[in-house]
Amino acid sequence: MPTATPYQQLEQEFRRLHAFRGVLALLRWDAAVTMPRASADVRGDQLAALEIESHTLLVSPRISRLLDRADANARSLAGWQAANLREMRRLHDxxxxxxxxxxxxxxKAFVRSEARWREAREANEFNVLAPQLEETVKLVRSKAELLGQRFSLDPWDALADEFTPGLLSRDIEAIFTPLGQRLPGLVTEAIEIQAAAPALPIEGRFSASRQRGLATDVMKALGFPFDRGRFDESDHPFTEGVPGDIRVSTRFVQKDPFRGLLGALHETGQALYDLGLPAEWVDQPVGQDRGMALEESQSLLLEMMAGRSRAFVTFLRPLLEKHYGAAGPEWSEENLYRHLNRVARGTSRTDADELTYQTHIWMRYELERRLLSGELAVRELRDAWIALSADRLGLVPANDVEGCLQDIHWAIGSFGHFPSYGVGAVIAGQLWETIREQQPGIDAEIASGQFGGLLGWLRERVHAMGASLGVPQLVQHATGRTLSAAPFLRYLERKYLAEPGTPG
Amino acid sequence: MPTATPYQQLEQEFRRLHAFRGVLALLRWDAAVTMPRASADVRGDQLAALEIESHTLLVSPRISRLLDRADANARSLAGWQAANLREMRRLHDxxxxxxxxxxxxxxKAFVRSEARWREAREANEFNVLAPQLEETVKLVRSKAELLGQRFSLDPWDALADEFTPGLLSRDIEAIFTPLGQRLPGLVTEAIEIQAAAPALPIEGRFSASRQRGLATDVMKALGFPFDRGRFDESDHPFTEGVPGDIRVSTRFVQKDPFRGLLGALHETGQALYDLGLPAEWVDQPVGQDRGMALEESQSLLLEMMAGRSRAFVTFLRPLLEKHYGAAGPEWSEENLYRHLNRVARGTSRTDADELTYQTHIWMRYELERRLLSGELAVRELRDAWIALSADRLGLVPANDVEGCLQDIHWAIGSFGHFPSYGVGAVIAGQLWETIREQQPGIDAEIASGQFGGLLGWLRERVHAMGASLGVPQLVQHATGRTLSAAPFLRYLERKYLAEPGTPG
Structure with missing residues (x-):
């Protein structure tokens, strides 16, 4: 048997790391869905042990040597292998x-502050979380400074690179400047137009089991593989796992018939991305998703663009009758469309429409940069949140759960993540525009519950590329155009400035 | 800071191994309770990666060197440290x-054959499992032969040492010879006595949610910590996890009001053992349970001895009223006692009374020795099972689910395990006799739902010893007497040969 090349030995090592990634995913899924409340300390030890093991393997002198030797022979590698080697190097460095x-x-700290975040939400009191969050922020700051020094980046940029590989904050801000100029006016115009044609209210109590039934039917139509995946309820919607065992969760709110469904659509978008990654590279770095901004683009394309289109409402209408016994004028397609696309300034990010959502993102962006730099103390976060809400949204949250306790991210040590949601929306807008140009029958397909065309396009142009390209290159490859906010803005204007009742 | 001694360094390494054990436990729990059906291959890769990692760590030259150096300085260690070092050496070797x-x-093979076992049960067809089981048996045989060579043991003994440390098959057979001589006659006598005072049938449909409610109340009275543990349903009752996150599952059968409860009692016995292990050694080898026979003794003491006593029936009666609306003569204490302690030859091991149970164990003991030695081919297992059932029990199973598919053990590669159930019953008999001698008020306590006296005794005498003693030494320590089947036999005779209606 010939000796394995350095590159082949690296593939073998990263196969082990992939297994550990899957195990870590299960440990986190269980912590959010099934773990007993008081077991967070035990889970923290387990996560720490496995993180250390993965880290030790990734930074081992053996991997360093193999990378150097493989780099020296990189000319002999085929395209995907070369891209895989680049990703290995990136992860290692x-x-x-x-x-x-x-x-x-x-x-350990993140598990503790996540548990404290859940307690704080139950008590509706930020101060339950604050001391633990302080510890978490301190640790994240240390990491950001170390990474920043190593890669000559601003500390926040060093963290954000994990979520949007290939995009720096100056690129992100350049993309968003046109949005920031246009959106405030667009929000006002949209609210005025919608006020002239308001949606009838949809009232009632919608049990978790009915909402689960509806979301399950929709996920089945989208091709979610229930024999190799799960769909559960948790405090915050999320997707966890690996292709072959992918787990989606959502949150049901009894008086809102669509909250659970839209959360599930969002997460299913990410799950379908994971499932469409190149199968032959599933256990290698190049076979992974291209970061959170790309994941978010897949989620938003499904939840916000396809999932709230007139065509989707046509598909959804009989399912609402089946699961909710929907009848009456408030359940008409026109009213459902208005209901799902209503623009309103609100205090909740996850409930926000796609216009005001960007305001939430930039608010968090500002706050987390100030928390990280130390300019804002954790104990002042609630006041700062309230002040910024008042300034940007013209609203003050009624309490902590609706304010600074609404997101799990900071509690689990996730800083640099929020802007990837905004970038994700911009990418989704550009993909959606291209799909609609290239697949003129897409609306008719969606209306009849056929999602093969949409998903086939995404699989071929986006999912199948794995992590072989940077974010801007991947968007260029998929759409043939440079990444920009213009298509997203065109989409928003066409949709929200249209006369009520016109096809959207 | 002074350099850590070799022994201290070993403690640090075994702390990591403990974290991995907890992670492996969660991977298995999830595979049995929550994992999507078709994800067994992914889980197999994950289990394999983590088993290999644990194994690599345990057998590393570093651990070998540290063990040698610590052994050379063993005189400087305190009693528990010395015992811990012995256990480390045992695990390493x-x-x-x-x-x-x-x-x-x-x-990988065990995960596949476990999944196949579930499918085979659904199809009620042993041949669905057979090809995969053949692979599993082949691999276990290789392991047994290697272990046997290394420790100069019979291959089966080498496997069984994991379950009953310190007891060889000749010891086990010596303990059981008196049982084998007495039990057949005792079964016949008990059946005759009970025929003269039959139990009224208890009929009805008992939903899983009611059975779960009943079992939960009983587990609460026993002190099961629901904030640091779970109680679920699975195909086969089991306990998994570590102290701090301990998970019990049981199986509910709609027409049997007690099956789920008794399974839960059995598993709770094991869980309480785990929870009573010495807290300061929780992440070290000496802080673990003393093998499956001891675990089983804790399960059987609760399920069979305390849990079917007249005192327990008195405690249970109002809970049956609460959860099942129990009323009428069939729910009287006398009838419940008769019902719970009925002796009958049957084909199911887990449903068997404590008298005929031993016959099941020895049947499996014979079959697994023949499978391991190659004398019996896997494809002949069903026929051999049927023949042995007919000979020993006078019964032929109606189908595969009630026959050779009833146990999960072989499908998950567990050979050498079954006799530990028998030894567990013998140990439980000896512990129960001693408890009743030393705590004359125990019946009154149990009748009023007070389990502190019983569990306090077990915690002090058994649980708190961890793995610091071998099985025979631990029984000697707890009871002051040599391990023997005599107390178990005295318990059985007193109970099953008593006139109906006398206190048992």
């Missing part, structure tokens, strides 16, 4: 910049 | 006898 002791402390 | 490649192949 990032990991080696964070010491093991810090990783272990972060893992 | 066992692990090093099995090559990594075999461990990885076993982990």
């Amino acid at each position: 990032h990991a080696i910049a964070t010491p093991q002791s810090l990783i272990a402390r972060m893992a | 066992h692990a090093i006898a099995t090559p990594q490649s075999l461990i990885a192949r076993m982990a």
Whole structure:
């Protein structure tokens, strides 16, 4: 048997790391869905042990040597292998910049602050979380500074690179400047237009089991593989797992017939992305998704663009009759469309329409940069949140659960993540525009519950590329155009400035 | 800071191994309770990766060196530390006898044959499982032969040592010879006595949710910590996890009001053992349970002895009224006692009374020795099972689910395990006799739902010893007497030969 090349040995090592990633995913899924409440300390030890093990493997002198030897022979590698080697190098260089002791402390602290976040939400009191969040922010700041020094980046940029590989904050801000100029006016115009044609209210109590039944039917139509995946309820919608065992969860709110469904659509978008990643590279770095901004684009394309289109409402209408016994004028297609696309300034990010959503993102962007730099103390976060809400949204949250406790991200140590939601929307807008140009029958397909055309396009142009390209290159490859906010803005204007009743 | 001693370094390494054990426990729990059906291949890769990692750590040259150096300085260690070092050595020497490649192949094969076992049960067809079981048996045989060579043991004994440390098959057979001589006659006598005072049938449909409610109340009275543990439903009752996150599951059968409860009692006995292990050694080898026979003793003491006593029936009666609306003569304490302690020859091991149970165990003991030695081919297992059932029980199973598909053990590669159930019953008999001598008020306590006296005794005498003693030494320590079947036999005779209606 010939000796394995350095590159082949690297593939073998990263196969082990992939298995550990899957195990870590299950540990997190269980912590959010099935773990007993008081077991967070035990889980923290387990996560820490496995994170350290993964980290030790990734930064080992053996991997460093193999990378150097493989780099020296990179000319002999085929395209995907070369891209895989680049991703291996990226992961290795990032990991080696964070010491093991810090990783272990972060893992334990994040589990504790996540548990405290849940308690704080139950008590509706930010101060229950604050002391633990302070510890978490301190640790994240240490990591950001180390990464920043290593890669000569601003600390926040160093964290954000994990979520939007290939995009720096100056690129992100350049993309968003036109949005920031146009959106405030567009929000006002949309609200005025919609006020002239208001949606009838949809009232009632919709049990979790009915909402689950509806979402399950929709997920089946989208091709979610229930024999190799799960659909559960948790405090915050999320997707976790690996292709072959992918787990989606959503949150049901009894008086809102669509909240659980839209959360499920959002997460199913990400799950279908994971499932469409190149099968032959599933256990290698190049076979992974291209970061959170891309994941978010797949979620928003499904939840916001396809999932709230007139065509989708046509598909949905009989399912609402089946699961909710929907009857009456408030359940007409026109009213459902208005209901699902209503624009309103509100305090909740996850409930926000796609116009005001961007305001929430930039609010969090500002706050987390100030928290990270130390300019804002954790104990002042609630006041800062309230002040910024008042300024940007013209609203003050009624309490902590509706304000600074609404997101799980900071509690689990996730900083640099929020802007990827905004970038994700911009990417989704550009993909959606291209799909609609290239597949003129797409509306008729969606209306009849056929999602093969939409998903086939995404699978071929986006999912199948894995992590072989950077974010801007991937968008260029998929759409043939440079990444820009213009298509997203065109989509928003066409949709929200249209006369009521016109096809959207 | 002074350098850590070799022993202290070992403690640190075994702390990591403990975290991995907890993770492996969760992976298995999830596979049985929550994992999507078709994800067994993904889970197999994950289990294999983590088993290999644990194994690599345990057999590493570093651990070998540290063990040698710590052994050389063993005189400086306190009693528990010395016992911990002995257990570390035992685990290391066992692990090093099995090559990594075999461990990885076993982990994958066992997950596949467990999934196939579930499918075979659904199809009620042993041949669905047979090909995969053949692979599993082949791999287990390789392991047994390697271990046997290394420790100069019979291959089966080498496997069984994991379940009953310190007891060889000749000891086990010596303990059971008096049982084998007495039990057949005792079964016949008990059946005759009970025929003269039959139990009224208890009929009806008892939903899983009512049975769950009943079992939950009983587990609460026993002190099961629901904030640091779970109680679920699965195909086969089991306990999984670590102290701090311990998970019990049971199986509900709609027409049997007690099946789910008794399964839960059985598993709760094991869970309470785990929870009573010495807290300061929780992440070290000496802080673990003393093998399956001891675990089983804790399960059977609760399920069979305390849990079917007249005192327990008195405690249970109002809960049956609460959850089942129990009323009428069939729910009287006398009838419930008769119902719960009925002796009948049957084809199911888990449903068997404590008298005929031993026959099931010895039947499996014979079959698994023949499977392991190759004398019996897997494809002949069904026929051999039927023949042995007819000979020993005078019964032929109606189908595969009630016959050779009833146990999960062989499908998950567990050979050498069954006799530990029998030894567990014998140990439980000896513990129960001692408790009743030393705590004369125990019946009154149990009748009023007070389990503190019983559990306090077990915690102090058994649980708190961890793995610091071998099985025979631990029984000697707890009861002051040599391990023997005599107390178990006295218990059985007193109970089953008593006139109906006398206190049992």
